Amino acid sequence: MILATSIQLIATLTKYPEILIAGRVIGSFFSPMCDSVLILYLQEISPVKIRGALSSLCATGYFVMALFGMMLGMKNILGHNLTILLGVPIPPGLAALAFLLYLPETPKFLMIVKQNRLAAKKSLVFYQGDQPTNDEILDEFIYETKNEPDAKGSLSDLLFVPYLRKALLLANAMLVLTVPFFAILLSSTYFLMEIDIPSHVAQLSSTFLAVVLILTCFIATYLLKSFGRRPLLNFSGIGSIISLCVFAIAGKFYEQNDIMKYIALSGMVGYMVCYGYDY
Template identity: 30%
Template sequence: MEKQLTGTLALAVFVAALGSLQYGYSLGVINAPQKVIQTHYARSMGLYFDAEFDEERNLSTTLPNPDPNPSILTMYWSLSVAMFPVGGIISSFLVGFVADFRGRIKGMLVLNILAIMGSLLMGLAKLGTPHIMVIAGRAVMGFYCGLSSGLVPMYIGEIAPVKYRGALGTLHQLAIVTGILISQVLGLDILLGNPELWNVLLGLSGAIAVLQSLLLPLCPESPRYLYIKLGKKEEACKSLKRFKGEYDTTKDLVEMQVEKEALEKEEKISLFRLIRSSIYRKQLCVALTLHLSQQFSGINAIFYYSTGIFQRAGVSQPVYATIGVGVVNMIFTLVSVVLVDRTGRRTLMLIGLGGMCLCAVGMTVGLVYQFTFSWMSYLSMTAIFLFVCFFEIGPGPIPWFIVAELFSQGPRPAAIALAGFCNWTSNFIIGMFFPYIEELCGQYMFIIFVVLLFGFTLFTCFRVPETKGKTFEEIAALFQKERVPRPVVGTELEQLKGDTVA
């Protein structure tokens, strides 16, 4: 019997998840020091703002331009937020190429060069033009994170035992929310979120890349990549034993051999062939819709702009409330780790999306009546915290790893690339346009998300099957409405074992 969980497997998952930690850090770091960074933008561009914007430095007397032009600052700030997903949009199409060209481990190792470049641009922003260097650094970091957010779930999904595939897959999201929380804490004014150290705060993500680079050589390559993609059976066998301990690898090799033979019988599944193929259309529709539900749920409006939202809800210390969101975020991701392989993917998605829909209604009611009833600010805060809880139960972690479950080795890289593109594009739309939606809709800004969440809940209810504990072949059969392939037994198993050993 192989060991299901070993030290090597734990190390490999931890090291891979450092890329997700960096993603989360980059996602949340722009939030807390918003006013401080905008102050430097204003100074570098010569804009005028009244003393309330920065009382200590009284920019209204020190900046030369007497004409206020806040729309320019709003544009540059929106670009600072939105260029991060723009980088992800571009790089998401390269996930399959990077993963297959040099492998999962070497791919993640090379990508850290991008992360260090992006962190240097932001860390040195004070030496140049702050808004240009921050926007450029955010774009480069987004390019890195677009690739990393595809490679990390792919690698973890391929090395995880079936029994723990959901729980280990959820660790990608746990690392993201941990990174968000770390960035929010470090973004406090008493730590790094102040006029002297804000550039250090933005550039600190490079330290995570350095740590991962030091640890990645200790991690084995994915056995599925070695055997199915490269045909290196002996190396795949060694990798399996490093992950699971000394055991008879025949069963795992037989499973990979069956998948390899099926893959060899068909042409390589490119991105465009995947889009045109009727065989994978249902899986692709589910995968893309789940990623859309993650981003268009409104969660990134909370992550990017929660400080301002809490301020409008009447919270006296909005930065600390934002950190509270980060803590709740991490706790309920841990809850999802425990539940995902017990309750199932579909059930948690339904609970999460339905709960978020109700919370979005609560947020809207709280914002509309906050000046009519004093207790409405508490309703708004409670709804925001519950919104994050429901997100992390299902819509947060599940879309990232379920794509690897829905597709076999052949179309998997292309499917992950397309899902990543969908995720990052919707991320960009929220990051870029939410401030304008907020201006246009005012207190009713979350009504849009209520409608979207209701639609996503209905889609999940009627179109998303349960994938818990199923092999790739069984999952494919669910979509093709075919009978689940019968187990290989008797003389057939002996023959496959003989072929594998040979």
């Protein structure tokens, strides 16, 4: 990601848009990889009691950085200078990389894949402290692998093992709820201006959407402790679909009534609230 950002920065100093495209392609390849690896990493280093809450912090951090980027991208801040704007993530990225070099691999990976019990125990002590139950936790990791006779540990298991195939289908069905988010996050100002909301109101509304998203992520972290995952996901999923319908219908008829454009805006806010819960 640091390399991709650096390439995009260099592109702004040249006359070749192909360099910028190359940087974007590299970024689009590694960005989702970073997201998925980070979620898995957080799950594997955290105690069972806080695993859900800690995993949800990945989304919170992502949205905080999105808000930060939106604020810097405003024309009166750094939006007028693309070179500086693209250079901002590089120093913190290098600092984060140095910090990652200090962190050990997850105990689960070391125990199951590397089969290095000593390194796995050191990692477990690093992340969860020196507990008398650490040896039992490591034994549970091995038990997990032996307790799945149908699975061979390959990607083909997702297609040929019935319960894994069902889980894959359900997971992809739930991912449909995330599809509209990226368009709204990246183009919310454009969407709002298209329904004749003034430019300054549209920009402030986009920033407000990001703030709402962050707040709902914090709330969701606490709700995970009180409610089951399924009820929370079902409630927020239904709410997000209803909110999108409100946005689409009101946005269609904004020319007939001025209030429709603000109803459309409320639908967008509603979607962001629901998305913060289901993410």
